[in-house]
Amino acid sequence: MLDLSGIEAGYGETQVLYGLNLSAQQGRVLAILGRNGAGKSTTLKTIMGLLPLKSGQITFDGKPMPERPFDVAKTGIAYVPETRDIFPSLSVRENLELAAKRFKGGPGGWTMDRVVDLFPRLGERMDNGGTQLSGGEQQMLAIARALLMNPRLLILDEPTEGLAPIIVKLIHDKLLDLKRAGLSMIIVEQNFGFATSLADDVAVVGKGQVVWTGSAAEIRANEEVQHTWLGV
Numbered sequence: 598m599l600d601l602s603g604i605e606a607g608y609g610e611t612q613v614l615y616g617l618n619l620s621a622q623q624g625r626v627l628a629i630l631g632r633n634g635a636g637k638s639t640t641l642k643t644i645m646g647l648l649p650l651k652s653g654q655i656t657f658d659g660k661p662m663p664e665r666p667f668d669v670a671k672t673g674i675a676y677v678p679e680t681r682d683i684f685p686s687l688s689v690r691e692n693l694e695l696a697a698k699r700f701k702g703g704p705g706g707w708t709m710d711r712v713v714d715l716f717p718r719l720g721e722r723m724d725n726g727g728t729q730l731s732g733g734e735q736q737m738l739a740i741a742r743a744l745l746m747n748p749r750l751l752i753l754d755e756p757t758e759g760l761a762p763i764i765v766k767l768i769h770d771k772l773l774d775l776k777r778a779g780l781s782m783i784i785v786e787q788n789f790g791f792a793t794s795l796a797d798d799v800a801v802v803g804k805g806q807v808v809w810t811g812s813a814a815e816i817r818a819n820e821e822v823q824h825t826w827l828g829v
Contacts, residue, residue, distance in 0.1 A: 598623040598781060599644070599674075599750060603653035606643040613639040615805040616653070621750070621798075626782045628796035628813070630789070630827055636805040637785045638679060641754050645669050645676050657750075670700075675748035679755040681739040685727035689719055692727065692738055696745035712741035715771055733764035740771070751775070752783045757791055765791065789827065793817055801826045 599621040607613040613636045621627040629637050642648045644655060646666040655662035657672050670676075683692050697709055713720040716737040722730060730738065736756060743751060756772070757765045765788070772795055776782065786792040793799065793813040801809040801816070803826045809816070816822060 598658065599783075600656045601640070601644070601653065602655075604640070604643060604650065604655065605652035606639060606648050606650055608639075608648070612651070613805050614643065617802070617806055619800055619807055621781065621783050623749075623781050624779050625797040626776050626784065626795050627798045627800060628792040629783065629785045629800050629802060630792060630816075631802035632826065632828055633787075635802045635826075637802050638754055639805075640802065641676065641678075641752055641783070641785060644752065645674070670746065673747075673749035675743035675746040675751050677736075677739045677743050677751070677753045677756065679758055681735050683727045683730075683735055683738050683742070688724050688726055689730070689738055690723040692742055693719075693745060696742045700746040706747045707744045709745070712744055715744070715774070716741055733760050733767070736760060736764070736768060740768075744775075748780075750781045750783065754785045755787065756784065757786065757788050769795065789823070 601617060601619040604614050604617040605612060617636065617640060619640065629640065631637050639648065643650055644662070646664050646669045657674065663669055663672065693709055693712065718734060719737055719741055722734060727735065727738070740753070740756070756768055760768065769791055772782070776795060784792055784795060793816060796813040799811055799813055799816045800807050801822060808826055809822050
């Protein structure tokens with residue numbers, strides 16, 4: 598579905614990714630794991646066109662990935678950044694309407710009513726501004742807004758960052774529901790248990806390269822990889 602081959606990218610003169618190779622399969626959840634600074638978020642930003650691709654190739658369904666972020670979104674990829682990036686001056690309803698009006702799905706697609714069914718708390722906060730939401734509510738809003746793009750692939754960067762345990766469990770359960778519904782996902786996550794309980798496939802990134810790939814069950818059983826590359 599999504600293939601990265603020989604990816605080199607970074608920030609200005611600072612190179613972060615060195616010939617990274619990665620694949621995400623349709624209908625499956627891929628977790629990208631690694632220590633801080635390994636290149637996980639840089640990989641996602643490069644996929645989304647937020648960082649320039651210095652070398653290598655990214656393809657989606659066998660076609661070259663567009664360079665501009667809004668063109669990447671048009672291919673069917675939705676991105677929830679670590680910073681969430683909701684519009685603080687807009688209400689919950691207005692944040693959602695921006696995506697709902699721009700990306701309309703067909704029968705069975707995501708609608709305002711459907712995302713509120715997924716996250717009932719948003720229905721209670723529709724008229725509240727972004728700055729009036731808790732961190733957990735902001736994360737729910739960011740995921741709901743991404744789903745309203747009716748994506749074929751949902752990419753999430755550190756979805757549990759800074760959240761209370763009860764909200765982490767809620768987010769986990771909702772992502773599990775999306776997995777069971779067949780949505781393809783890529784998740785970058787520091788929480789090893791959270792990531793491996795959701796993932797079908799795992800890629801470990803270290804020093805700007807993928808250093809290990811396998812199933813979630815395999816990495817849970819591989820203490821050497823956990824210790825060497827994850828510090829678990």
